[in-house]
Amino acid sequence: MTILIENGTVLSATGSSVHDVLVDGEKIAALVEHGSALTASIRADRVIDATGKYVIPGGVDVHTHMEMPFGGTQASDTFETGTRAAAWGGTTTIVDFVVQSHGQRVQDQVALWHRKAAGNCAVDYAFHQIIGDVNAESLKAMDELIGEGITSFKLFMAYPGVFLSSDGQIVQAMQAAARNGGLIMMHAENGSAIDVLVRQALASGHTRPYFHGTTRPWQTEQEATHRAAVLAELTGAPLYVVHVSAKQALARIAEARNAGLNVFGETCPQYLYLSLEDQLGAQGEKWRDFEGAKWVCSPPLRARAEGHQDELWKYIRTGAVTAVSTDHCPFCMKDQKEMGIGDFSRIPNGIGSVEHRMDLLYQGVVDGRISLQRWVDVCCTAPARMFGLYGRKGVIAPGADADIVVYDPAGHTSIGIGEGRVHHMNMDYSAWEGYEIAGRVDMVLSRGIVIKDSTGYVGTRGHGRFVARSLAQNLL
Amino acid sequence: MTILIENGTVLSATGSSVHDVLVDGEKIAALVEHGSALTASIRADRVIDATGKYVIPGGVDVHTHMEMPFGGTQASDTFETGTRAAAWGGTTTIVDFVVQSHGQRVQDQVALWHRKAAGNCAVDYAFHQIIGDVNAESLKAMDELIGEGITSFKLFMAYPGVFLSSDGQIVQAMQAAARNGGLIMMHAENGSAIDVLVRQALASGHTRPYFHGTTRPWQTEQEATHRAAVLAELTGAPLYVVHVSAKQALARIAEARNAGLNVFGETCPQYLYLSLEDQLGAQGEKWRDFEGAKWVCSPPLRARAEGHQDELWKYIRTGAVTAVSTDHCPFCMKDQKEMGIGDFSRIPNGIGSVEHRMDLLYQGVVDGRISLQRWVDVCCTAPARMFGLYGRKGVIAPGADADIVVYDPAGHTSIGIGEGRVHHMNMDYSAWEGYEIAGRVDMVLSRGIVIKDSTGYVGTRGHGRFVARSLAQNLL
Amino acid sequence: MTILIENGTVLSATGSSVHDVLVDGEKIAALVEHGSALTASIRADRVIDATGKYVIPGGVDVHTHMEMPFGGTQASDTFETGTRAAAWGGTTTIVDFVVQSHGQRVQDQVALWHRKAAGNCAVDYAFHQIIGDVNAESLKAMDELIGEGITSFKLFMAYPGVFLSSDGQIVQAMQAAARNGGLIMMHAENGSAIDVLVRQALASGHTRPYFHGTTRPWQTEQEATHRAAVLAELTGAPLYVVHVSAKQALARIAEARNAGLNVFGETCPQYLYLSLEDQLGAQGEKWRDFEGAKWVCSPPLRARAEGHQDELWKYIRTGAVTAVSTDHCPFCMKDQKEMGIGDFSRIPNGIGSVEHRMDLLYQGVVDGRISLQRWVDVCCTAPARMFGLYGRKGVIAPGADADIVVYDPAGHTSIGIGEGRVHHMNMDYSAWEGYEIAGRVDMVLSRGIVIKDSTGYVGTRGHGRFVARSLAQNLL
């Protein structure tokens, strides 16, 4: 099967070029000047006219949590439903997290996650490993996982008793990464401080969702981010700070990068658009009632008045933000978020966005926030390089997997679960209800197969395969 | 005429990919997976085996001064000899400076420079415009030049009475650039302060070349760089600071970039390898005699002991340095540099490096200073984007000019005019005598023509053409 | 004549202490524990009960321009009227500026200023020297003036053709100061850039006072401040940046201080309280008509919305601001400010505040902005140390001049020319009309003589004497 995508504006992280893209089987076989002699010689099984449209590498979302266990329930998207929603939105690779909590064996969990995903996914997937319990056995497992294509290890400075690593444990895991070439990912919030603030808030009767945000102030994120960066310098490990929401935390990342350290930052669409004030109520009520739970995630949404969003967009431009992922971790309001009625600390943390990332960031282009190149870079190319996928993913080049999105700048997307809106994640609400995007995902190919076209999702469960990753390809 | 470059490791600013490159006439016609069905169908006139070699975009040197008038003499390379040397070294595009001094008309000078270059060049060339006299007429000319493909304008904060613009003049030129989309390039040294230090040194009998460096201390560069960045912020103009040599100046550029400003930095190989101490003498003599004149350039070489070089390499990694150019401005010792015997201030300023840039920076890869991707980016892709050449130059993509270098990492290059060494610039000495490079420029194509192969230079005078440039393509 | 000031709370830059102060003739003879045996033995000619009041060193205002020539007119306060107003306000020493413009001889001007002041002043006075024309003769004069007690030299980066020194001239003057121990004071605004903006504004019909502020944007102050600091580092001269109004400029001063440089900052009450918006008009008119001229000074008042004032107060707390002076340079609206009707650039620059500085800064204590200690330090002690007056002025200690203010925290001061308000400067308006201060200058002694008491000013013209100053006493 060959497909010729004709005359599109092919975007990369550095620029654009109008030419044809030839897909042969699962791979990109050639990039050919449109109308050239060689093009004329090609007899493709299918021709897609991309005139006036952008042709970009399939989106790479390096931060998802499909069917993740959380406090007796689990994230509402399975690998099946979640990757299907990703496909709708132009994301053709996800990197999900295998979870090792205190007391669990890493390799058992890896096997479990392989079982969860295998045969269910609409698009390709890879794994990071959460090391929730740094000990001799899990440190040894880190070395093994490198050989199994799981080359990044997430640690937590929050969630004492569940995931939190002490600084001594972090040092040991970082030493392992410095030795085996792996990448340390960090959830950088000071959980010890936060837990005190949470207890105090609850004791004061501040139980509504809004207080989730006020009990995780930006200082706790700035502090932990700096701590992680210093420990990375101490040990020589490369560091990728996930889901940065506070400008002060990003300033510390920018500072470390200027010092020449391999420190990288990630942010998510929710921190670019949504804000703590959304969880406040209208006039007359002091704060929004339980509806605010829709936007409970960690780190929390920051106060708009403090100016984080402008700074986050700025840092996407300047490169302190390497990648924009979703931290997709959806829960329904019914039965799930509702677990936290009367106690915000019991609300499952997470927002579902895997479907909307490419659109939401494209809107940043339309709004003059970022260039087309940065859009492609932070959504596709840079995450692929950061996580050892580049060459197969994140780039349109001969030999690469034919993961391709045709994006229509003349299209339009209305997000939400309302009439005429787009939402395919397994949730009973949308955190993005009412967002309007001046563009549209037109067509999506995953390894040479069209999985989304103008009629909608046309892919197959189980098409998506596990991708073993190499080491980071963008270290300074 | 078609050429197939087979099986090379094609490098870009973001990664590498092994595939074939098909050249058809002046352009790149296709990138094709090696060994694919499509490759098999291609009957190229010439096949170049690039197995085990790097295939990269032709080098883009955005800072040269061919046959530039200077104090009664002129730079010793003409457009003919200089671009031929560039070809030897894998540089397929130069951007040279049209000079308008006080009292001259811009358009007259543009016409003069076109006459100098036309029909003489081995590789393609473009022009920046030096605005040495900011006035109503030259401001108007800036608008005109945008339409003529000269989209960048260099101002000087040094050389009072010749090139120096007052801050008020800089503001006016920057306002013009903010309006017409042009790019302001800045020679950022505080000439007013420097001139006092030079006069004082000469009056004290400090006349040897070494004192060229001591009378242009890093503070004068840091200061001017900051001043330029602040005026750019004031006016909204994008700013590219040329030939940065001091770490303190680059720190100011990094600071401006972090603030989200369109401020860019350039450095040159001489600042990465050579140092002020090279102009000091051996033990027994207080400072090296007139031989130090070989390395007289402005800004001067900095003191190795102050640690500039490590910081400059670091800033190449972190992106505060956007491009590495040569500031190629060669003069012979005989009759030219010798004008400054007894008075360092009369030594023509400049070092010849246009031939060696690609090699010297590749050595940085070998030495573990930068990645292959940064090598390609700062030497080829980023300068092309910065100066509106990308698409035609700086990238290997269908439709781009077939400016291609095959670089052999298993080769070796000995630089210098001695026996068995490489040096094709029109100079009677090499500033780089004795430098050994663990790599070699194997083959060079310019717009589809092989102009350098294993036998040496095989190009033609006049093959190179003027390239009209668009506006900067990498603004934040 | 002996005076005993009993039982006051004596404040210093480091703390407070309740005790008696004995004045004998012109000097402070002793500080004595109240109620001690020694106190009992003292038979003073006059006893002042300071119970419940602050006893502080007389104010030292190191930046005044009495009867300064400006564009055909002169500042409306003479040494007589200006120092009398100072006395009213608790300032017992002023340091005024001898003006040397382009083409004038320094020593002629010094003699002229001595003639203006001698026999006219209500309080003691000293001189700085403005070097408006740096040349061999004025550089030599700098050395001479050190011996004559004029140990600080003000340069201008603004006002081309009148006062502006080129950077080369600044370097030379700084070299002289580094050699002779003098202090360089700098008016740090980029005059070359400003003049362009002013010409453009006027050409656009933007002629009202408000545009004085918009044509001197903060960037021009930040830039010049950094430039001055870097040239100070280059030459080794200590630097005192006068009348800093922009937070960005103070940030550069703080940065230099952290690097260990002898760089000092001054601000003025107008920058702490007044703002550019005061020159805007009410709704209906786009900007306030000519009344805005009341607040035309240079640097201009900054936009309140940009948050300068909070930062300036902060920098008073942190020490980046060494002294708060007035830059007292009053002009009447009638005939003087009115010279600029239709052309803001002709409005004489200046605000009159010499009378209100102690009160306005005390209000900062009441408002919780600064501590009592910082009040005394920035108004009295630190300026005395900075300018070689400490020991005689700025401190309450045996042997010091008996310049003492009794300040009543239970008092109240209404500033302005309206009914029941306080204003003794020779102006037909007050820039501070309506300001209310929760404190009051109760009594003022100058060299042992009560010159202001509850009945008002009771001093004598000519009591004030010239004070020869030593070198700076607070260098790092």
Place this chain on the structure above:
Amino acid sequence: MTILIENGTVLSATGSSVHDVLVDGEKIAALVEHGSALTASIRADRVIDATGKYVIPGGVDVHTHMEMPFGGTQASDTFETGTRAAAWGGTTTIVDFVVQSHGQRVQDQVALWHRKAAGNCAVDYAFHQIIGDVNAESLKAMDELIGEGITSFKLFMAYPGVFLSSDGQIVQAMQAAARNGGLIMMHAENGSAIDVLVRQALASGHTRPYFHGTTRPWQTEQEATHRAAVLAELTGAPLYVVHVSAKQALARIAEARNAGLNVFGETCPQYLYLSLEDQLGAQGEKWRDFEGAKWVCSPPLRARAEGHQDELWKYIRTGAVTAVSTDHCPFCMKDQKEMGIGDFSRIPNGIGSVEHRMDLLYQGVVDGRISLQRWVDVCCTAPARMFGLYGRKGVIAPGADADIVVYDPAGHTSIGIGEGRVHHMNMDYSAWEGYEIAGRVDMVLSRGIVIKDSTGYVGTRGHGRFVARSLAQNLL
């Protein structure tokens, strides 16, 4: 009893003044101009001629650990021997630490410390409280202690299981301080990370004293310092970081201060003079044998090659260092330090310096590092203000305690236990052996009693009294 100290140069934090000081009983009764009528009337019981000498406030050492329990032994100086040594060296007030470890009751420990000190001290003493176990009871005790004159609370980020507070505990203690006005003191080293490094070093056979330093790298201090500063910002508590040794940590303190936070830094003489290299061995042995234990303290001595000392002196000049204390915690080599033979982690941590602080810092004046004013400030005045002693201690003013040192700049002090050297601390070695000081403590008064004169120590055990302290007097 009255004492007149005649004609000395009385130094303060802001300047100097030659005058007489009259002591009456325990207090300073008056400062009187020398040779004045009032002086003539004074009939003092004793007259001390201080001509040509400095008269300064008695030294205030706010960081000592007399007879502190440590790993089964205790610091070798008792309150008796330690305060006697302090008296020898011109320190007339110490602030020692009451120790509450995990599981102990604060008030029990306070009572115990009062018993240890009462009746034994040569000079006045006060207490800080170490809160090693933050819990409901100790938080309550913090409020009580404020009323008992113990107004500062030290927390530890090091020594897990003994003193370390979790970040959540730190937040709670800081909240208490923000509420009750107390000052948080912080031992800022990341103990969790350090413990891992220590275990690894010991497991590698790196057991000698030198490895104490290498296992506490500067990053662990920088990190903890930043963490403490951010938590202080979060809670609103004032913060005083004790014994800062790394320039990177002080840079964070300077940064916080510039932001207007009440963050203060302390350093100690050992960090200004001694270095990690002192613990390395001579050529032939890889590192110095157990003798290096003499200089084992925490934080450790830093590598001279990294340039910490110049930066520490600089920060004393700029004010980022508020006070210089000793962290006096002496142990003998015999039986005490020797506990760590074969395992550096068992070496009791500490250096004895309480006797030499005034001299060692005065040497900084002689060496041109700091001014006389900064000497007095960081040794006497600023620590008194920081810890609520000012007025009684730290200043020469009527009503203040007559704690006075006559310091002879023409004297000389040879430190050490060798022949002709000075050392009165209860140790079998001196960490300062061979240090030569160009000055000498001539005479020391404590509350009006001469306790050290040219014959040596002439004081009395038990003269020293507990001083209840007020809140900090120098907050921004």
